[in-house]
Amino acid sequence: MPTLFRFLFICAVIAGSIYGIMVALVTFVEPSEREVTIRIPSERVNPPQ
Known part of the structure; x- marks a missing residue:
C-alpha cells in the first residue's frame, strides 16, 4: 500500500x-501582435483552363 501512496504523490506533484x-x-x-501577409500565386487561385 505505501507504493500506491508514493505513486499517487508523485503523480500529484507532477500535475501540480x-x-x-x-x-x-x-x-x-x-x-506580441504583428501583421501577417501571405502571398498566394495567381496560378493557385485561378488555375489555367
Whole structure:
C-alpha cells in the first residue's frame, strides 16, 4: 500500500508542477501582435483552363 501512496504523490506533484508552469506562462508571458501577409500565386487561385 505505501507504493500506491508514493505513486499517487508523485503523480500529484507532477500535475501540480505542470499546472504551476501553465499559470506562470499565462501570468508572465505577453504575446506580441504583428501583421501577417501571405502571398498566394495567381496560378493557385485561378488555375489555367
